[in-house]
Amino acid sequence: MSSQKQPAPVNVDEKSKDQQLAKDRSEPTGNFLTTDQGIRVEHTDDSLKIGARGPTLLEDFHFREKMTRFDHERIPERVVHARGAGAHGYFQVYESQAKYTRAKFLQDPSKKTPVFVRFSTVAGSRGSADTVRDVRGFAVKFYTEEGNWDLVGNNIPVFFIQDGIKFPDIIHAAKAEPHHEIPQAATAHDSFWDFVSLVPETMHMVMWTMSDRAIPRSLRMMQGFGVHTFRFIDEKNTSRFVKFHWKPLLGTHSLVWDEAQKLAGKDPDFHRRDLYEAIEQGDFPEYELGVQILEEADAAKLGVDLLDATKLIPEEVAPVMPVGKLTLNRNPTNFFAETEQVAFCVANIVPGIDFTDDPLMQARLFSYLDTQLTRLGGPNFAEIPINRPLAPVHNHQQDGFGRHTSNVGRANYFPNSLGGGCPFLASQQQGGYVHHPEQVSGKKVRERSASFNDHYSQAALFFRSLSAPEQEHLIDACRFELGKVETRAIQERVLEHFAKIDALLVSAVAEGLGLPAPKATPVTPKGPPASKALSMEAMKMAMPPSIKTRKIGVLVADGVDADELMAVRKELEAQGAKVKLIARRLGTVKASNGKDVPVDKSAMTTASVEYDGVFIPGGAASVATLKKDGESRHFVQEAYLHCKTVGASKDAEELLKACEIDPAAPGIVAGSKAGAGTALATAFSQALAKHRHWDRKDNTRVPA
Ligand code: HDE
Numbered sequence: 001m002s003s004q005k006q007p008a009p010v011n012v013d014e015k016s017k018d019q020q021l022a023k024d025r026s027e028p029t030g031n032f033l034t035t036d037q038g039i040r041v042e043h044t045d046d047s048l049k050i051g052a053r054g055p056t057l058l059e060d061f062h063f064r065e066k067m068t069r070f071d072h073e074r075i076p077e078r079v080v081h082a083r084g085a086g087a088h089g090y091f092q093v094y095e096s097q098a099k100y101t102r103a104k105f106l107q108d109p110s111k112k113t114p115v116f117v118r119f120s121t122v123a124g125s126r127g128s129a130d131t132v133r134d135v136r137g138f139a140v141k142f143y144t145e146e147g148n149w150d151l152v153g154n155n156i157p158v159f160f161i162q163d164g165i166k167f168p169d170i171i172h173a174a175k176a177e178p179h180h181e182i183p184q185a186a187t188a189h190d191s192f193w194d195f196v197s198l199v200p201e202t203m204h205m206v207m208w209t210m211s212d213r214a215i216p217r218s219l220r221m222m223q224g225f226g227v228h229t230f231r232f233i234d235e236k237n238t239s240r241f242v243k244f245h246w247k248p249l250l251g252t253h254s255l256v257w258d259e260a261q262k263l264a265g266k267d268p269d270f271h272r273r274d275l276y277e278a279i280e281q282g283d284f285p286e287y288e289l290g291v292q293i294l295e296e297a298d299a300a301k302l303g304v305d306l307l308d309a310t311k312l313i314p315e316e317v318a319p320v321m322p323v324g325k326l327t328l329n330r331n332p333t334n335f336f337a338e339t340e341q342v343a344f345c346v347a348n349i350v351p352g353i354d355f356t357d358d359p360l361m362q363a364r365l366f367s368y369l370d371t372q373l374t375r376l377g378g379p380n381f382a383e384i385p386i387n388r389p390l391a392p393v394h395n396h397q398q399d400g401f402g403r404h405t406s407n408v409g410r411a412n413y414f415p416n417s418l419g420g421g422c423p424f425l426a427s428q429q430q431g432g433y434v435h436h437p438e439q440v441s442g443k444k445v446r447e448r449s450a451s452f453n454d455h456y457s458q459a460a461l462f463f464r465s466l467s468a469p470e471q472e473h474l475i476d477a478c479r480f481e482l483g484k485v486e487t488r489a490i491q492e493r494v495l496e497h498f499a500k501i502d503a504l505l506v507s508a509v510a511e512g513l514g515l516p517a518p519k520a521t522p523v524t525p526k527g528p529p530a531s532k533a534l535s536m537e538a539m540k541m542a543m544p545p546s547i548k549t550r551k552i553g554v555l556v557a558d559g560v561d562a563d564e565l566m567a568v569r570k571e572l573e574a575q576g577a578k579v580k581l582i583a584r585r586l587g588t589v590k591a592s593n594g595k596d597v598p599v600d601k602s603a604m605t606t607a608s609v610e611y612d613g614v615f616i617p618g619g620a621a622s623v624a625t626l627k628k629d630g631e632s633r634h635f636v637q638e639a640y641l642h643c644k645t646v647g648a649s650k651d652a653e654e655l656l657k658a659c660e661i662d663p664a665a666p667g668i669v670a671g672s673k674a675g676a677g678t679a680l681a682t683a684f685s686q687a688l689a690k691h692r693h694w695d696r697k698d699n700t701r702v703p704a
Contacts (some may be wrong), residue, residue, distance in 0.1 A: 010145040012105075014702045016088040017114035017143050018330065024385045025333060035065055073341070076375050077126040080171055081137045083185075084120035085130075085219065085272040086339035087279055089328035091115050091142060091289070091527045097323060100240060100293060101232040103352030104431075105144040106323070108698045110500050114143045116386060118342055119219040119275070123174050124185025129264035130271035131255060132185040133477065138224030138246060139344040140326065141446060146431055147391040150348040151244055152368070156213055157225035159309040160202045162452050164363015170195060170202070188484040198491035200455040201500065204310050207462045210477040212254035212470060212536060217612075219275050220285035220549070221253040229306040229594045230359040231354040231436055232293065239354065239436050241294040241306055243313060245320050249286040251543045252536045253691055257477060259642045266607045276331055283549045283576070284329045290320035303526045304458070305451035309360040311458055314531040336387045343372045354436045378402055394423035455524075456500045461525040463502045465534035469694035475505060479512030491515060537694075545689030547577035552688070553611035553639075555632050555655075556583050556599070559690070561622025562591035564649055564677060568615060571681030577688070582606055584629065592619045603631045608639040616656075618649030618671070636661065638704040643692040645669065649676065649682035660702050667693030 005160055033041045043060055048060035056063065071246070078084075090112040097106040105113040120137035121128065136155040160170050171193035172178075174187050183189050187209070196202045208214070216222040224246030230243045255263065263270045269486055278285060292313055304311040332338035345368035346361065355361060361539075369495050378401030378642070381387055395413045411419025426432035463471065478498075482491050491513050498506040503520035510517035532538040552572055569579045580600040583589050588596035608614060614636055616626065626632040636659045639646055648656050648663070650671030663670035667687050674683035687693070 014112035093324035196349035557625035561619035568675035
């Protein structure tokens with residue numbers, strides 16, 4: 001280091017990124033309308049013409065600028081993960097992780113590192129619906145004092161393919177077919193399943209995408225995974241393998257497929273809206289970061305190759321250790337500036353964390369920056385406010401489209417003496433990034449390691465770890481997706497693979513397709529026969545029951561029993577649930593005590609699929625109106641069909657009867673049994689905390 005002056009230490013706290021972004025915010029309130037050059041505009045509704053009916057003048061700089069800027073508003077959408085929603089927040093470590101990593105942001109529990117998170121679907125375009133069956137991206141940018149670390153993960157812990165060179169193939173196959181660009185945001189088509197049927201390494205992830213994991217209830221209620229094996233490097237340069245996990249503190253929950261499809265029409269922004277509203281209301285989404293740490297010496301004993309991204313390490317084999325918590329507490333100011341322009345990159349890494357030779361990860365190290373050069377219009381996108389690190393940037397990179405930084409001095413090369421040798425190099429002790437000196441030797445080959453060969457064991461482990469209802473949903477999803485495939489030979493080839501996974505799976509899917517089931521020859525999973533952490537149902541059981549942030553639709557009409565409504569609302573809201581009153585029309589309904597009760601939603605603008613449960617308070621006149629109303633009956637029946645909790649006061653049970661719902665069915669909380677007021681509300685919330693009642697046997701009997 002050849003400078004006299006030492007750089008100041010970098011201090012980052014929860015507010016640092018917001019303060020940095022604030023410098024670029026433009027506040028219209030109290031300001032004149034101006035051109036991009038700051039000229040105040042006197043008139044913006046008519047172009048400059050010769051006479052009111054005459055030709056528009058080229059001289060009209062305001063018109064030309066306004067139109068030009070409009071004409072160029074669009075940038076290319078992401079080639080995958082085009083649809084997304086973002087949020088700001090912070091990450092805080094529970095205790096120092098110095099024994100595993102020297103990453104500075106993982107040392108001090110009092111430090112809050114700012115983050116920006118973008119959740120996404122993979123296959124659909126920017127304007128596609130949120131609730132489609134798909135993988136969800138879970139990308140986190142940590143603005144640490146040592147520079148940006150991006151953990152660009154998914155909500156599924158494994159990937160379809162083992163080598164990144166196949167990524168263009170799987171994505172081409174999964175996205176809309178090239179000749180007619182159909183279907184949008186769906187894998188239920190021939191080309192996807194054609195690829196899958198020819199590439200058995202996809203099987204494990206296919207099981208996950210056909211499971212309820214692929215239709216999360218909320219972005220706030222899904223897990224995240226780093227997928228690849230990374231390295232943690234400690235102060236002594238010891239390397240350990242690490243896998244990253246995010247666990248939502250609200251638990252992991254899903255929609256049901258019929259509900260997801262209806263939501264895609266009723267509210268295509270369902271997940272985006274849910275995230276935005278939760279943050280606005282102060283219900284900040286929280287996720288715990290956990291790590292599975294594996295000593296390098298133990299890796300060989302695992303029975304799976306850590307470099308194979310189609311495999312996971314069961315939590316029974318390597319437990320997930322909690323490391324810290326991510327809290328999302330601020331919505332972006334502007335969607336485009338932040339959520340659209342954010343550029344994540346697997347290669348953005350800080351000292352103390354390192355890569356492995358996973359050939360999928362290695363491909364990603366190239367792809368992200370490469371795609372962003374096109375998407376963000378050149379090499380200077382790291383200067384876009386959302387992408388800027390909080391750590392200072394000094395180097396000899398220069399010029400290019402949209403350059404913001406004005407480098408000082410004439411020495412734009414290294415080494416130099418004209419600039420005093422600056423900027424100078426940092427040793428490892430000064431925070432310089434030193435790659436882990438892994439010893440590698442071998443021949444140049446285009447080959448797949450034999451240790452990557454087993455494609456069915458973990459698919460079987462996943463399927464067998466699911467509860468019976470979860471297995472049923474997975475089978476139904478396969479029947480749906482393959483049912484849309486038009487080429488019989490593709491369906492048959494997929495069944496051949498399913499036969500190697502599980503006998504029930506292959507027979508039930510074959511039955512749905514009207515094809516003979518190939519003889520089942522299921523593999524025996526290596527390692528544990530089942531893994532609890534793979535089943536959302538099993539994980540739910542392990543969590544304290546909660547109805548926090550759950551939405552309850554309360555159906556009301558004139559004559560509703562006001563006292564009961566109050567009691568139920570009070571109890572549910574005390575537990576953190578959100579209660580919405582739904583009536584035929586907006587405004588108010590006249591309660592039984594003569595008071596006007598404000599309505600939140602008109603039945604026409606909402607649907608049961610937007611709620612986690614339904615409650616029908618008493619009041620003879622109100623119940624009589626609802627009973628006669630087809631839409632209200634449909635609301636209740638649909639919620640029932642989707643296995644949601646339905647509550648009814650004693651005199652509202654008539655509505656249940658009109659809906660052909662048995663008040664004794666699981667998850668039906670009826671006043672005649674559960675009592676009234678707070679007692680009824682408590683019973684309702686206990687049932688709601690179970691999330692769904694899969695054990696309803698007469699589902700198909702109830703119309704919806
Ligand atoms: Fe990505 N992926 N990916 N991916 N990925 C992109 O980068 C790619 C993979 C993931 O919200 C692209 O800026 C390759 C796994 C997320 O902005 C692109 C391979 C995982 C996001 C790209 C993979 C992911 C992306 C498109 C196989 C989970 C959205 C736009 C080798 C661990 C980030 C962009 C955001 C986005 C390439 C596989 C997660 C094309 C080549 C595995 C969450 O660069």
